[in-house]
Amino acid sequence: MLTKTQDARIEAADTAPQPMTMIQALRSAMDVMMERDPQVVVFGQDVGYFGGVFRVTEGLQAKYGKTRCFDTPISEGGIVGVAVGMAAYGLRPVAEIQFADYFYPAADQLVSEAARLRFRSAADFTCPLTVRMPCGGGIYGGQTHSQSPEALFTHVCGLRTVMPSNPYDAKGLLISAIESEDPVIFLEPKRLYNGPFDGHHDRPVVPWSRHPMGNVPAGHYRVPLESAAVFRPGSQVTVLAYGTMVWVSECAARETGIDAEIIDLRSIWPMDLDTVVASVKKTGRCVIVHEATRTSGFGAELAALVQEHCFYHLEAPIERVAGWDTPYPHAQEWAYFPGPDRVGAALRRVLEQEGRA
Incomplete structure (x- = not known):
């Protein structure tokens, strides 16, 4: 780990x-x-x-x-x-x-x-x-x-x-x-x-x-707000995640063998845009993972920000892996969650892109 x-x-x-x-x-x-x-x-x-x-x-x-x-x-x-x-x-x-x-x-x-x-x-x-x-x-x-x-x-x-x-x-x-x-x-x-x-x-x-x-x-210390963390260094693709999905993304990277750099946002908003941009410009690829439903989820804002700030560095379309666009499915919640298989498939898709001409 x-x-x-x-x-x-x-x-x-x-x-x-x-x-x-x-x-x-x-x-x-x-x-x-x-x-x-x-x-x-x-x-x-x-x-x-x-x-x-x-x-x-x-x-x-x-x-x-x-x-x-x-x-x-x-x-x-x-x-x-x-x-x-x-x-x-x-x-x-x-x-x-x-x-x-x-x-x-x-x-x-x-x-x-x-x-x-x-x-x-x-x-x-x-x-x-x-x-x-x-x-x-x-x-x-x-x-x-x-x-x-x-x-x-x-x-x-x-x-x-x-x-x-x-x-x-x-x-x-x-x-x-x-x-x-x-x-x-x-x-x-x-x-x-x-x-x-x-x-x-x-x-x-x-x-x-x-x-x-x-x-x-046990005592007093601060983790600054608006400060993201590089959870897992990597060079092939950037994964933007927070909360539980940080761990799911790490599992996907480990199981696929893909050298993914996982950015843990920690503060979702205001967010640490500098850390996000630096990572995407380095890897040229970006996968966004969150548990909430896909449509109008925070991943859409992340995708827009990456597009605005990293467009000329992107080698592949931005991928989003999220929950279903349905009411929460009680009996199927483990299928609803983005899991390592779905995240791993997204990682493989962005790496299969041929990149800029």
């Missing part, structure tokens, strides 16, 4: 690394920030006494009390609306939407209030709000527990959209999100909570405790 090139801009942590799952790394990020900053509050459905449906917030209420980590009614609009008010008042709320599929009742608060507060107040107010949302499939959750709505957030000026692929990045990005003065949509791939998947089955390839990216410092 080839590991990610470490970002030189990552701040050094103040404690030695220890094995963590993504769940533990996210909890550690909130723990660190709640300890450092009394203005940080954590809330959402079942996040207090119960510790969250995925146990990400387990133990935080016992440690910090019911005024710092507390449960809310089943009202996503209320959760985000209250969070916007808290952020404007000077707190740093970390609100959980139990599944990303549930954010729609809160869309008006996110789009019309959180995203625009800084602009409509001429920066008199900011909105340092983080909204955590488990996203994607892998638990047979059906149509209302498995969606990947990241493209909807990237269309909203004023929102930042983040999706980590591993515990180390998850903690560093969440700390950066909580410290940001802008609202951040923090999407957490459920399939990666306990270990990376290769896409062929629903069991981890290797537990995070035995993977280098599962070694997470």
